[in-house]
Amino acid sequence: MRGLNVLISVAESGEARVEEIAADAGIPVSTVYRYLRTLRELDLVEERAGTYVLGWRLLELSGQHLTHTRLVELGHSLLQGLTDSTGETAVLAVRVRSQAMCLRQTQSAHPTRVAFRINQLLPLYAGAGQRLLLAHAPREVIDNVLEQPMRTVTARTPDRIRLAMEMESVRTNGFLVTRGELSEGAVAVAVPVMTAGEVVCTLTVAGPENRCGPAWRRHAHNQLRSAGSRLTEKLDHWAASLPIR
Structure with a gap:
């Protein structure tokens, strides 16, 4: 559930930093980093100069x-x-x-x-x-x-x-x-x-x-x-x- 909240936070903001995601999802920064690492491996999010955006695979899956x-x-x-x-x-x-x-x-x-x-x-x-x-x-x-x-x-x-x-x-x-x-x-x-x-x-x-x-x-x-x-x-x-x- 926490990983899904991280993904939802990125999707709703369009572009967010780790601290912003942590505040939005109500979970520690260290936990956000752990979930983001997994989401990046799945190409569901991408990291761009310290900010996170939706990855190409999620865009494709979303239609x-x-x-x-x-x-x-x-x-x-x-x-x-x-x-x-x-x-x-x-x-x-x-x-x-x-x-x-x-x-x-x-x-x-x-x-x-x-x-x-x-x-x-x-x-x-x-x-x-x-x-x-x-x-x-x-x-x-x-x-x-x-x-x-x-x-x-x-x-x-x-x-x-x-x-x-x-x-x-x-x-x-x-x-x-x-x-x-x-x-x-x-x-x-x-x-x-x-x-x-x-x-x-x-x-x-x-x-x-x-x-x-x-x-x-x-x-x-x-x-x-x-x-x-x-x-x-x-x-x-x-x-x-x-x-x-």
Whole structure:
């Protein structure tokens, strides 16, 4: 039962440290470590720089899309490389119906940083990675987002008129830079990742404006393009290895 409580704590928080899991489950830290070791051996949780998230096997068992489970497996090292090279938080996001979801991230080491929670749902209409997912979504998803009430998260959150006007350019540019659309004072640069002719996720790096000027944005864009190409190659290789049913 205690091991199940540990797993539930990780699932509900999306991303948690041992001390947080212990407080949530009401059991000693040493006991949490013991259960986490077993859960890691079973690929039910993963440890990422001192925090624990659900593992790929549990995601697969839960019925989430198979591609998402492979993105979890393949994406972390690329995200860490982006954070190492840019100094800022890197995020891998996917579309879940009419919302975006932070599937994985590696956080900046700076005390002041941009960050989300693992599995956090985000609006498709605000933020670089999210708006790329929206631009490449099926027409019915785009129409649904544009027809629904949209919350003004910050003064720079785009309205439906601006979204509609910029949709085509967002699709054709191959990347997107946004400033403060979802978090005040934040800059985000994102690229789409494609496989089999479809955008399956976006890669984003984001940080505060005072650290993320023009030179940083150019560097981030170059690093994202390279990481996106590598992830596409990995996904294509994985898809080619699947048995034909």
